Amino acid sequence: MTDDTPTLQVENLETHFFTKDGVAKAVDGVSFSVGRGEIMGLVGESGSGKSVTGFSILGLVDPPGKVVGGKVLFQGTDLLSLDDEGLRRLRGNRIAMIFQDPMMTLNPVLRVDTQMIETVRAHDPSVSVDEARARSRDALGQVGIPSPDERLRAYPHQFSGGMRQRVAIAIALLNKPDLIIADEPTTALDVTIQGQILYEAQKLCRDTGTALIWITHDLAVIAGLADKISVMYAGRIVEQGALDEVLDHPAHPYTRGLLGSVPGHNTRGKRLYQIPGMTPSLLKLPKGCAFKDRCPHADQACEDAPEITRPVEGRALRCVHPQVDLAGVAS
Amino acid sequence: MSTILELDGVTKNFVKRLDAAAKLARRLGADVKEEVVHAVDGVSLKIAAGEVVGLVGESGCGKSTLGRMVAGIMEPTAGDIRYKDRIVSAMEKQAGRETALAIQMIFQDPFASLNPRMRVQDIIGEAPILHGVTSRADAADYVAQVMERVGLDPEYRKRYPHQFSGGQRQRIGIARALAVKPEFLVCDEAIAALDVSIQAQVINLFMDLREDLDLTYLFISHDLSVVEHISDRVVIMYLGRIVEIASTEDIFDSANHPYTQALLNEVPRLDVRGFDYQPIAGEIPSPLDPPPGCHFHPRCPHATARCREERPQLREIAPGRVSACHLNDG
Ligand SMILES: Nc1ncnc2c1ncn2[C@@H]1O[C@H](COP(=O)(O)OP(=O)(O)OP(=O)(O)O)[C@@H](O)[C@H]1O
Ligand SMILES: Nc1ncnc2c1ncn2[C@@H]1O[C@H](COP(=O)(O)OP(=O)(O)O)[C@@H](O)[C@H]1O
Ligand code: SF4
Ligand code: SF4
Ligand SMILES: [Mg+2]
Ligand SMILES: [Mg+2]
Numbered sequence: 001m002t003d004d005t006p007t008l009q010v011e012n013l014e015t016h017f018f019t020k021d022g023v024a025k026a027v028d029g030v031s032f033s034v035g036r037g038e039i040m041g042l043v044g045e046s047g048s049g050k051s052v053t054g055f056s057i058l059g060l061v062d063p064p065g066k067v068v069g070g071k072v073l074f075q076g077t078d079l080l081s082l083d084d085e086g087l088r089r090l091r092g093n094r095i096a097m098i099f100q101d102p103m104m105t106l107n108p109v110l111r112v113d114t115q116m117i118e119t120v121r122a123h124d125p126s127v128s129v130d131e132a133r134a135r136s137r138d139a140l141g142q143v144g145i146p147s148p149d150e151r152l153r154a155y156p157h158q159f160s161g162g163m164r165q166r167v168a169i170a171i172a173l174l175n176k177p178d179l180i181i182a183d184e185p186t187t188a189l190d191v192t193i194q195g196q197i198l199y200e201a202q203k204l205c206r207d208t209g210t211a212l213i214w215i216t217h218d219l220a221v222i223a224g225l226a227d228k229i230s231v232m233y234a235g236r237i238v239e240q241g242a243l244d245e246v247l248d249h250p251a252h253p254y255t256r257g258l259l260g261s262v263p264g265h266n267t268r269g270k271r272l273y274q275i276p277g278m279t280p281s282l283l284k285l286p287k288g289c290a291f292k293d294r295c296p297h298a299d300q301a302c303e304d305a306p307e308i309t310r311p312v313e314g315r316a317l318r319c320v321h322p323q324v325d326l327a328g329v330a331s
Numbered sequence: 332m333s334t335i336l337e338l339d340g341v342t343k344n345f346v347k348r349l350d351a352a353a354k355l356a357r358r359l360g361a362d363v364k365e366e367v368v369h370a371v372d373g374v375s376l377k378i379a380a381g382e383v384v385g386l387v388g389e390s391g392c393g394k395s396t397l398g399r400m401v402a403g404i405m406e407p408t409a410g411d412i413r414y415k416d417r418i419v420s421a422m423e424k425q426a427g428r429e430t431a432l433a434i435q436m437i438f439q440d441p442f443a444s445l446n447p448r449m450r451v452q453d454i455i456g457e458a459p460i461l462h463g464v465t466s467r468a469d470a471a472d473y474v475a476q477v478m479e480r481v482g483l484d485p486e487y488r489k490r491y492p493h494q495f496s497g498g499q500r501q502r503i504g505i506a507r508a509l510a511v512k513p514e515f516l517v518c519d520e521a522i523a524a525l526d527v528s529i530q531a532q533v534i535n536l537f538m539d540l541r542e543d544l545d546l547t548y549l550f551i552s553h554d555l556s557v558v559e560h561i562s563d564r565v566v567i568m569y570l571g572r573i574v575e576i577a578s579t580e581d582i583f584d585s586a587n588h589p590y591t592q593a594l595l596n597e598v599p600r601l602d603v604r605g606f607d608y609q610p611i612a613g614e615i616p617s618p619l620d621p622p623p624g625c626h627f628h629p630r631c632p633h634a635t636a637r638c639r640e641e642r643p644q645l646r647e648i649a650p651g652r653v654s655a656c657h658l659n660d661g
Binding site: 045046142144146160162189190191192193194195196198199200202217218219220221223224225243244247257258259261262263264265267268269271272273274275278279 | 389390391496497498526527528529530531532534535538553555556557559560561579583593594596597598599600601602603604605606607608609610611616617
């Protein structure tokens with residue numbers, strides 16, 4: 001592994017769910033990479049495959065789901081070839097995931113201090129229990145939990161939902177992992193608490209070179225946080241690139257629709273753009289481009305599934321009618 | 332514009348039950364037997380007919396409690412709620428019933444608030460039949476009309492809630508509220524559970540309904556961008572109290588109260604890139620044990636000795652604009 005090997009490189013990842021009604025291609029040829037200290041935003045509407053992408057990277061897909069293709073290279077090692085024991089050693093140690101549901105991280109029958117101290121000492125057994133407790137208390141403080149000393153002795157059910165999520169985030173930050181996959185962790189939290197958590201995440205990436213994948217449907221959060229962005233629709237990445245490039249010059253009609261529907265400063269009192277129609281079921285995707293039925297620019301050319309194109313360095317796009325001349329913009 | 336709703340010193344206290352209190356006391360290291368939460372603490376507010384008032388504040392500050400009292404689902408511990416100049420709790424039966432229908436509430440979780448065993452036509456049609464808004468014979472047509480109004484295909488009226496998407500379920504909730512011909516809607520995080528593209532549809536629907544039906548809204552949300560988009564005026568709450576009320580422009584362009592300013596600093600915006608997020612200054616207080624004086628003083632960069640002792644009153648600082656901060660005393 002050389003210094004410029006990305007922390008995580010995902011190539012053509014495919015994860016399918018083999019259900020009674022057919023095969024749902026929840027992740028259908030997804031590729032991206034995240035380098036040391038880099039933050040990638042992964043956005044898309046619910047059901048587009050964001051969480052399953054995260055689960056696939058960590059080897060957490062359960063039947064009827066299965067990773068059926070691709071590579072997941074973590075610091076050069078293919079995670080898909082590791083056995084359960086190897087994966088478990090990386091999780092909670094070099095790689096952490098923050099789930100949409102904090103109870104996927106927290107054990108309901110253990111006190112918070114027990115869980116946190118265990119996490120610290122699993123990573124480094126030479127740390128004393130007292131030292132581990134001190135680190136745990138600091139981590140709770142970092143995510144804005146008042147009176148962390150008292151809270152350490154509590155059980156998860158004694159916290160409100162928002163506080164539980166903060167405890168789960170504190171556990172993920174505890175060992176300063178090399179990669180964090182955060183799945184909509186702050187969607188339900190207040191802006192001030194969210195700001196505090198984004199501050200800690202940003203600091204970790206800057207100070208220790210942690211690579212971060214932030215999954216969300218909130219584009220404004222990504223705008224303030226990420227270095228690059230991948231937009232998913234129906235299991236595929238439809239647009240990808242440097243943050244400013246994609247937000248300022250969105251080329252895919254779906255990306256443009258998402259950006260247009262965000263309320264804010266310039267929309268006061270105006271009608272918001274609505275993407276017509278609804279997310280299609282993965283079992284009944286239209287032939288050709290999956291966005292076809294909702295796309296204002298669809299025509300005959302969209303009857304064949306568009307391939308990924310790379311109009312300029314660092315940009316990927318899956319559309320036969322890009323809405324901006326990317327080569328022109330870049331120059 | 333005439334005032335349609337007025338809150339005068341409205342307060343709601345919850346007494347925590349002993350077992351919960353015991354746990355809390357242990358957690359807080361305090362030696363208390365019974366805990367009182369001042370969920371809403373002396374709130375006064377006037378809302379004009381046809382207005383959209385946004386209500387913003389951190390989790391637990393009392394927004395839902397205030398909304399429930401306005402909607403008549405919960406009684407205030409103290410203070411008066413006036414609807415069209417009459418005190419709601421003192422109304423005789425008929426007027427009380429009319430007011431209860433006139434003010435409807437729309438909830439965050441569209442699924443939990445719909446009875447899973449009822450068909451959509453009954454969810455929407457039940458209350459208007461009961462209250463004589465429509466007759467049983469005309470109910471089918473009436474329900475179809477309301478469904479169309481919120482963008483639901485009347486073909487779906489025989490379906491159950493689980494057969495709809497999140498956005499459609501929220502429309503069912505809105506249709507149920509509209510079916511009794513309300514004048515005033517309390518929306519409590521009504522779009523928080525929806526995807527961005529669906530959020531846009533529901534926000535647009537709320538704005539259309541306002542135009543077409545002359546509705547007044549109390550719009551509760553922790554999403555400041557949505558509040559900025561939809562509201563005429565914004566009310567900011569902190570730990571049970573109102574700290575600032577102003578027009579949407581004034582709040583978002585030149586907030587007066589230090590808490591409002593802190594809140595707005597953290598709002599993510601599409602046009603702000605590479606933002607340096609900041610940690611919260613000071614401790615986040617518990618609503619069980621709010622700090623004395625100005626509740627915000629442990630987090631306020633401008634706090635003085637006076638702020639730790641004396642509660643700042645809401646004062647008019649410009650026409651139509653109030654704020655509760657000692658800094659305004661100059
Ligand atoms: N039925 C109840 N019994 C006891 N305490 C309650 C009850 N309902 C609310 N509270 C308390 O009152 C305070 C205000 O609660 P409320 O639900 O109004 O907050 P909110 O501002 O709507 O918060 P959120 O943004 O999380 O919805 C909180 O401290 C809460 O724990
Ligand atoms: N256990 C499962 N069985 C069948 N389909 C599933 C399962 N888990 C997820 N899926 C499907 O995979 C797709 C992507 O889901 P997910 O990654 O959770 O979406 P997102 O996180 O983007 O909202 C969805 O269509 C979902 O229904
Ligand atoms: S390929 Fe065609 S249908 Fe798909 S997004 Fe592009 S223009 Fe629209
Ligand atoms: S009264 Fe004092 S503590 Fe409260 S907001 Fe104003 S300056 Fe800050
Ligand atoms: Mg998800
Ligand atoms: Mg609430």
